[in-house]
Amino acid sequence: MTPQRMAILQFLEGNIDHPSAEDIFNAVKKQYPMISFATVYNTIEKLKSIDGILELNIDTSRRRYDPNIKAHHHLICNSCGKIVDIQTDFKLTIPAHISRTFEIEGNQVEFYGTCHDCRKKKVIKR
Amino acid sequence: MTPQRMAILQFLEGNIDHPSAEDIFNAVKKQYPMISFATVYNTIEKLKSIDGILELNIDTSRRRYDPNIKAHHHLICNSCGKIVDIQTDFKLTIPAHISRTFEIEGNQVEFYGTCHDCRKKKVIKR
DNA sequence: GTTACTGCAAAGCTTTTGCATCCCT
DNA sequence: AGGGATGCAAAAGCTTTGCAGTAAC
Numbered sequence: 655m656t657p658q659r660m661a662i663l664q665f666l667e668g669n670i671d672h673p674s675a676e677d678i679f680n681a682v683k684k685q686y687p688m689i690s691f692a693t694v695y696n697t698i699e700k701l702k703s704i705d706g707i708l709e710l711n712i713d714t715s716r717r718r719y720d721p722n723i724k725a726h727h728h729l730i731c732n733s734c735g736k737i738v739d740i741q742t743d744f745k746l747t748i749p750a751h752i753s754r755t756f757e758i759e760g761n762q763v764e765f766y767g768t769c770h771d772c773r774k775k776k777v778i779k780r
Numbered sequence: 781m782t783p784q785r786m787a788i789l790q791f792l793e794g795n796i797d798h799p800s801a802e803d804i805f806n807a808v809k810k811q812y813p814m815i816s817f818a819t820v821y822n823t824i825e826k827l828k829s830i831d832g833i834l835e836l837n838i839d840t841s842r843r844r845y846d847p848n849i850k851a852h853h854h855l856i857c858n859s860c861g862k863i864v865d866i867q868t869d870f871k872l873t874i875p876a877h878i879s880r881t882f883e884i885e886g887n888q889v890e891f892y893g894t895c896h897d898c899r900k901k902k903v904i905k906r
Numbered sequence: 907g908t909t910a911c912t913g914c915a916a917a918g919c920t921t922t923t924g925c926a927t928c929c930c931t
Numbered sequence: 932a933g934g935g936a937t938g939c940a941a942a943a944g945c946t947t948t949g950c951a952g953t954a955a956c
Contacts, residue, residue: 656929656936675921690938695921697936709840711890715946716920717840729874729882738882744872746889748855752866755896756855763872763889764837770881782911782954801946816913821946841921842945912953922943929936 661685662697672710672718672728672737712737712764727763733772740765787811788823798836798844798854798863838863838890853889859898866891 661682671677675694682689698719701707710718712728713735722739729738746761747753787808797803801820808815824845827833836844838854839861848865855864872887873879 658937676919688938690940691921692923692939693937711837711840714835714837714843729878729884731882732885738878740874740878742874744870746870746891748866748868748891752855752864756857756864756891756893757899758855758891758893759858760893761889761891763887765872765874765882765884765887767882767884767886773883784912802944814913816915817946818914818948819912822911907956909956910954912951914950914952916947916949918945918947920943920945922941924941925939927937927939929934931932931934 658682658686658689658693659697661689662694666701666707666719666721669721670739672712672720674713674716674718676716678719711762725760725762727765729765729767729769731769731772732766733768733775736769736771738769784808784812784815784819785823787815788820792827792833792845792847795847796865798838798846800839800842800844802842804845837888851886851888853891855891855893855895857895857898858892859894859901862895862897864895 662678665681679691679694705723708720708723710720727740729740788804791807805817805820831849834846834849836846853866855866870889
């Protein structure tokens with residue numbers, strides 16, 4: 655456990671912004687200006703391997719990370735891209751002919767829509 | 781409508797493999813060896829803008845495309861990465877305090893598990 | 907001639923890797 | 932000394948962009 659790792663962990667702890675590697679890098683850089691991406695990616699890799707964070711599939715342009723490792727879902731705003739956690743547990747059943755051949759271990763749901771701020775602003779959907 | 785675009789459309793038509801840009805490139809290359817990525821990405825962009833294909837958020841390492849634009853969901857094998865469509869329509873309701881502020885327009889579900897082939901092979905989960 | 911599309915190449919962005927250095931036992 | 936982590940820089944992979952040439956109208 656090094657100071658850089660501590661700083662990364664502190665930034666991630668309780669973070670609900672689904673940060674990217676660059677977000678982590680920039681945040682830790684304030685405290686440790688010499689931090690390198692190698693360290694960030696090394697630490698991410700370590701955390702993933704011990705199930706300390708999840709790598710999210712919700713942004714095609716970059717990988718995002720989530721310290722909330724409990725199964726949960728996301729609301730994604732089509733206008734501003736904001737991503738909000740939703741902890742509801744959905745009991746989803748799939749057709750029997752599929753579950754016979756594909757053993758389901760879990761599910762993840764993304765809801766797409768428009769967040770409160772963007773509805774007020776009437777931002778045009780990109 | 782150019783020959784290259786025709787070839788891309790033909791490759792995508794009915795394709796259930798969720799190909800990446802490179803997959804498209806390689807497929808069309810057999811018929812048009814001079815095809816360039818610019819053309820592939822241009823065509824993808826056009827198709828997206830007219831809702832001819834969907835860009836999928838199911839692979840962190842590359843963008844994948846799906847000519848099936850009807851709302852549908854995916855089964856993803858944790859062992860081999862195979863992605864299978866599932867057309868079931870899930871009626872998901874979220875807590876009222878959230879739906880009051882976030883206007884839901886749609887949802888997409890990913891199921892994670894182990895496919896038939898991998899269960900037979902007893903492949904270790906990566 | 908104008909417009910749109912192609913192919914090539916370069917650039918951009920994100921992620922990975924090689925390596926020298928440093929710190930801690 | 933040896934193992935592990937760091938920082939730097941280069942490389943790699945995917946995507947975007949600039950530009951000149953070409954085809955269609």
